[in-house]
Amino acid sequence: MSHGYIWAVIIGMAFANYALRFLPIAVVSRLQLPRPVMRWLSYIPVSVMAALVVGEVLRPSGQWLAPCENPYLMAAIPTAAVYYKWRDFLGTTLAGVIFFLVFRALLS
């Protein structure tokens, strides 16, 4: 990755994020968002995460992997179960890495 590319992402993200945070507070306090828009916004995070996880798990580093030889996919299942049970982000992340190391070792 080039430095110019990384700085461009950092600067672009800073501006885009701030606009998304500030405009609703500054503008919406004068004008109520319609209900369907609020509902649409409430579905965005789950959709983004689902799409992202599917991409990262089925096509890690840009290559499609068959499910039966894919440690990324296999590790995701117990990882999801760990978060579901304990609701802890940091613990789930660590558990996920361990599951991944185990499956990677088993499949190699």
Next chain:
Amino acid sequence: MGMAFGILARADGFTAAQAIVCSATALAGAGQFIALALMTAGADLASVLAATAVVNLRYVLFGATLSPHLAATPLARQAVLAYTLTDETFAVNIDDLRRGTGDDLTMLGVGLVSWIGWVAGTVAGVLASSVLGDPSRFGAEYAMVAMFTALLVAQAEDRRHVIVGIMAAMVAIVCAVVLPGTWYIIVAAIVAATVGAVVFR
């Protein structure tokens, strides 16, 4: 979490300064990790920014929820509070405001503490990464995937959100085959959220 970002950003080719500036200015939690994941996947600038903007659309929802409480706050102070609006500060502040124990000053305090924690965590991660060596030995490339998996489960709060998530996953697979780079994330998210908003009233 800030620490995890510091470690992974260094592993993915950020300089120490870039990792810290990124945390200090974006303050975006999942958005920053998504940017990292897409950048290492070789995505172009526009698709990285579009994807982080889509995932950060939730701030619009937070802002709209907070705005009735901030109607009397001067614009300059709103501008500062907006800078510190994150998942954590939103959760704490909206709780305080609804109990009647929150005001502009407590919100500024919450924002400051959270910003310091996030940036200090990133600094700690950057420092730790120089000790750790090759992060792939420890399966570090999976940390982000595990975190996204946890976030996905966290977001699937009721049956409707589960169905919308499954829909997004299916659209994403099809789009990943057809579309270049990482545009499939944006398309799948917008399609699934739109169908969800239309179908579930």
